[in-house]
Amino acid sequence: MACAQAGDRDAYRAVLEDVGPLLLGWLRRWLADSPDLSDVYQDTLVHLHRARHTYDPSRPFEPWLFAIARHCAADHARRRRQRAWEVLMDEMPDVAAESDPDRRALADALRSLPRPQREAFSMLKLEGLSVGAAAERAGVTPGALKVRAHRAYKALKAILGGSGA
Amino acid sequence: MRDPGWQQDLVERLVADATPVRRLWRPEARLLIWLLLVIPAVALPTSTVLRDDVARQLRRPAFLLEEAAMLTAAGLLALAALRTAIPGRRSGRAFSLAAATALVLGALLVFSKPVFSWTADAFLEVGLPCLWRSFAWTLVPWVLLLIAVRRAAPLESRWIGALVGAAAWLLTFGAIRLCCQTEELLHLGVFHVLPLVTGTLLSAALGPVLFRGRRV
Numbered sequence: 175m176a177c178a179q180a181g182d183r184d185a186y187r188a189v190l191e192d193v194g195p196l197l198l199g200w201l202r203r204w205l206a207d208s209p210d211l212s213d214v215y216q217d218t219l220v221h222l223h224r225a226r227h228t229y230d231p232s233r234p235f236e237p238w239l240f241a242i243a244r245h246c247a248a249d250h251a252r253r254r255r256q257r258a259w260e261v262l263m264d265e266m267p268d269v270a271a272e273s274d275p276d277r278r279a280l281a282d283a284l285r286s287l288p289r290p291q292r293e294a295f296s297m298l299k300l301e302g303l304s305v306g307a308a309a310e311r312a313g314v315t316p317g318a319l320k321v322r323a324h325r326a327y328k329a330l331k332a333i334l335g336g337s338g339a
Numbered sequence: 340m341r342d343p344g345w346q347q348d349l350v351e352r353l354v355a356d357a358t359p360v361r362r363l364w365r366p367e368a369r370l371l372i373w374l375l376l377v378i379p380a381v382a383l384p385t386s387t388v389l390r391d392d393v394a395r396q397l398r399r400p401a402f403l404l405e406e407a408a409m410l411t412a413a414g415l416l417a418l419a420a421l422r423t424a425i426p427g428r429r430s431g432r433a434f435s436l437a438a439a440t441a442l443v444l445g446a447l448l449v450f451s452k453p454v455f456s457w458t459a460d461a462f463l464e465v466g467l468p469c470l471w472r473s474f475a476w477t478l479v480p481w482v483l484l485l486i487a488v489r490r491a492a493p494l495e496s497r498w499i500g501a502l503v504g505a506a507a508w509l510l511t512f513g514a515i516r517l518c519c520q521t522e523e524l525l526h527l528g529v530f531h532v533l534p535l536v537t538g539t540l541l542s543a544a545l546g547p548v549l550f551r552g553r554r555v
Contacts (some may be wrong), residue, residue, distance in 0.1 A: 181359030217348055223353045225492035227360035228425045237421045245426070245494040304554035 176231035190219060191194050196236075197243055204247045210254065217246040251311050283333040287326055294322035295330075317338055366421035366428070369487050373417060377480040380481025381514045384476055387430075390520040404548055406513050408445035412438055415510035417484055420502035424491035449532060452524040469519050473511055473534040481507035481542065485549060487510035496546035508535040 176183035197218060198211075199205050205211050209268040229238050239307070284292065288290035364371070396402045414439040421429045430438075484503045493499045512535050519531070 177359050178357060178360055183354050186357045187350060187354045190353060194346070201377060215346075219349055219353060221492075223356065225426055228492045230365075232363070233427075238425075239427075241426035241494065242492075262441070283545050304486050 175229050175235060179229065179231075180225055193219075193239060194213070195223070196282045197239065198245055201247060204244070205251075205307070206334070210250060214243075214247050214250045217250065221246055233320065239284075251297075254301065255293065279315060279334055280330070283330050286333065287329055291322050291326035294319055294325040298323055347382045348456075351531050354523055363425065363491055366418055366425065368420050370414065370418045373421075373480075373484055373487055374414065376483055376509065382480040383508060384472070385514045385517055388472075390518055390521065393517055395515075402516075403450075403451050405448035406516060408441045408448065409509050409513040409516075412441035412445060414515065415441060416502050416509065417506035417534055420484060420488055420499050420506060421491070423495060423502065424488045424493040426492055426494060441457045442509075446532075449527050450524065452522050454524045457525065462526070462529075465521055466526055469515055469521075469530040469537055470525075471533060472515050472518065473508070473531065476514060477538060478510040479508050480510050481538075489550060491545075493550040496550040498546075500546025500549060501539055501543035503546075504539040505535075508538045535545075 175185075175189050178189050198215060201211055201214055201218070205214060225242060229235070238302075252307065284295070287295065291313060294308065297303045297311065298305070301308075303311070305316050305319055305323075311317040312319055314322075364372075390396065412421075415434065419430045419434070419438065422430055481503065484507055487498055488503055502510060513529065521527070
């Protein structure tokens, strides 16, 4: 990588080809078998390219690479969750227009959840991720993610039960 | 995804664009440059409006400790910002503990001041110059640290924005305490600490905008 920073294109090609399998393996663990794996992989390589001046050859390469990959994957996951959330919320007003108070209450209840709980709920129920993949993406243990999801379900039940929905 | 054509195309495009890059200096060296630039920029206006009793205050251990704590925290947070802007670099636990200790010590010393009763006019008359100075004097350290951080690859833009804001405001906080004669809790809280907190939050909120195009 030090040679690549100096403009050695052959060395840079070797670096990019070498990191491919490493990066893919790492991203698969993060994203499971998401159809967006290729996009995140591509993003990571582009971002690695833009940030190549920040690599310090006296330090290990992997933490630098995986920090960029983690950021790209998290950014992608955030956008995806946002899209899923928007789709869900877009659907809710239509349902509300049909005067379905239960669905409207559900939408309000989801909005009122704390962010970690909403994200846990969103990853498990909207994106259909496994507990392991969702936990890795959220940067918590599977146990902690289950606790968040459980709290989300409990809060939804209390809110909806309390409102008579 | 078994190494399809697009993957090789991407590699070739990146290789074709692989011009030599100037490697970043170590964060510690960049911190030193920042300090060399901002200390004169803050010291110059400070020296023109020093408090009358500055010599006496500088002999008081509590005042010296407060100044040392705030300036140390400013330096450590600036270093943390420069480090965090490099992918894979984070400050260790001991470093974070040192920064937190300096901040808490400084805050305790500031909040141990007595409370006076003020009229609204007097409160504003004494406080507004401090508020104005806080904003004006922070501008140079904040902008220079932003530029330094943008040279790297700030991934966690909000967090880094907060670190940059806190470092710049703490440095100015220390400088303005050498000019402001009012050793009173309400004044310090409203016209010194509140701008520091607000500026830090504002810097954090602006992080994603300020680092747009530099974020990887």
